[in-house]
Amino acid sequence: MHEWALADAVVTTALKVAENEGLKEISEIIVKIGELQTIDTEIFNFALKEVMQPQKELLEKATIKIKPEKAILKCKVCKHEWLFKDAVKNLSEDETESLHFIPETAHVYLRCPECNSPDFEIIQGRGIWIDSISGER
Amino acid sequence: MDPRIEVIDKRLKDIKKIIAVAGGKGGIGKSSVASALALILSKMGHKVGLFDLDFSGPSSHIILGIKNYDFPKEDKGIVPSEYYGIKFMSIISFSGENPSPLRGIDISNAIIELLAITRWGSLDYLIIDMPPGIGDATLDIIRVIKRTEFLLVTTPSKVAFETVKKSLQLLLELKVPIVGVIENMANSKNLFVRNQLEHLNINYLGKINFDKDFEDAIGDVNKLYNTTFTQSLKEIVLNCKFF
Numbered sequence: 277m278h279e280w281a282l283a284d285a286v287v288t289t290a291l292k293v294a295e296n297e298g299l300k301e302i303s304e305i306i307v308k309i310g311e312l313q314t315i316d317t318e319i320f321n322f323a324l325k326e327v328m329q330p331q332k333e334l335l336e337k338a339t340i341k342i343k344p345e346k347a348i349l350k351c352k353v354c355k356h357e358w359l360f361k362d363a364v365k366n367l368s369e370d371e372t373e374s375l376h377f378i379p380e381t382a383h384v385y386l387r388c389p390e391c392n393s394p395d396f397e398i399i400q401g402r403g404i405w406i407d408s409i410s411g412e413r
Numbered sequence: 414m415d416p417r418i419e420v421i422d423k424r425l426k427d428i429k430k431i432i433a434v435a436g437g438k439g440g441i442g443k444s445s446v447a448s449a450l451a452l453i454l455s456k457m458g459h460k461v462g463l464f465d466l467d468f469s470g471p472s473s474h475i476i477l478g479i480k481n482y483d484f485p486k487e488d489k490g491i492v493p494s495e496y497y498g499i500k501f502m503s504i505i506s507f508s509g510e511n512p513s514p515l516r517g518i519d520i521s522n523a524i525i526e527l528l529a530i531t532r533w534g535s536l537d538y539l540i541i542d543m544p545p546g547i548g549d550a551t552l553d554i555i556r557v558i559k560r561t562e563f564l565l566v567t568t569p570s571k572v573a574f575e576t577v578k579k580s581l582q583l584l585l586e587l588k589v590p591i592v593g594v595i596e597n598m599a600n601s602k603n604l605f606v607r608n609q610l611e612h613l614n615i616n617y618l619g620k621i622n623f624d625k626d627f628e629d630a631i632g633d634v635n636k637l638y639n640t641t642f643t644q645s646l647k648e649i650v651l652n653c654k655f656f
Contacts (some may be wrong), residue, residue, distance in 0.1 A: 277417070277526060277529065277530060278487065278489075278490050278491060278530045280489035280490055281420070281489070281490040281491075281529055281530040282416070284420055284423070284489070284490070285416035285417055285419060285420035285529055286416050288416070288419045288420045288423055289414060289416040289419040289420075292419055293414075307416075323489075370484075373484065374484075374507040374508065377484075377491065377507055377526075377530065378504070378507045378523050378526055378527065379522070379526065380513075380515055380519040380520075380522055380523040380526070381504075381507050381508055381513070383513060383514050383515055383519060384507075384508045384511045384512070384513050384514075385511075394512075394514045395514065395516075397516075397518075398519075402522065403415070403522070404415070404416060404417065405414065405415065405416075406414040406415075406416050409414075
């Protein structure tokens with residue numbers, strides 16, 4: 277996912293939760309980011325600061341913790357499991373960029389290292405998830 | 414909590430109408446109708462976006478002759494490239510000429526991801542070219558874009574209509590707005606589709622007769638716009654209060 281779009285999505289979600297839960301101040305947001313998203317945390321943190329700026333009152337004291345999650349792929353045909361970080365080494369810059377925008381293009385550019393099938397599942401580390409949002413009422 | 418879902422409404426807030434062009438079967442002209450509809454509305458002076466959601470068989474770019482589909486521009490998300498006045502988004506910008514063998518969960522994730530990162534900006538119409546049937550893409554669009562209105566395409570064939578009927582039944586059950594049905598590849602005397610829709614109380618928008626010259630116009634927007642197919646669709650658009 278694009279870092280700016282992700283930052284926007286995290287802040288939009290935080291605002292919605294604050295409104296629903298009656299939070300006046302958010303102290304912590306924990307975001308789980310799958311490795312398949314190939315997020316550049318430096319850009320993401322910069323984007324977050326910018327996107328959070330207009331919401332000072334609510335987010336000024338908020339810390340955002342990023343929990344990276346290792347991506348594991350499993351072939352549906354031969355059941356072989358392998359790590360995304362090993363597979364991605366063989367991709368071109370454009371292919372890696374495609375995965376960054378749409379992680380599902382993994383099925384376009386990656387194949388099972390054992391049987392060469394594109395029919396694999398991402399058993400871990402695909403998505404982006406807000407684990408928790410805490411704050412004061 | 415999936416933050417992508419929360420941001421989709423924000424991404425689409427400046428779009429006046431969102432129309433999903435759908436149908437039961439492949440090969441009945443959904444992509445042709447969606448592409449020509451985008452072209453007609455754009456030529457009428459509207460701001461139009463076209464989103465090809467058929468990941469297994471994307472074809473809007475072929476119909477419109479879009480060849481240089483590199484990565485869209487990045488600007489706090491991705492900004493769709495514009496062709497013939499139409500903002501265009503398709504998986505082909507990321508997959509190129511390669512096949513995209515995606516299972517259900519992957520289709521859902523790719524749809525949500527694209528909706529969450531694409532900055533369409535202000536549009537009068539966003540036309541979504543749907544894959545056939547009532548599978549993941551249809552259910553996801555209904556789930557994440559609550560104000561989508563469906564325009565269905567069928568042919569006079571009983572087989573095609575029976576599958577469209579199932580789509581209509583689902584949309585009615587879920588109370589999803591239906592613009593109506595267009596009968597494509599029609600022949601002048603067959604009233605089967607019209608009669609069936611009347612029975613279901615669904616709006617019959619009009620028919621497009623089989624156009625033998627359409628194939629030759631694929632990939633050339635000027636030719637495409639002047640086909641009997643597109644001109645018949647234009648007449649339907651002009652006669653339909655929805656547009």
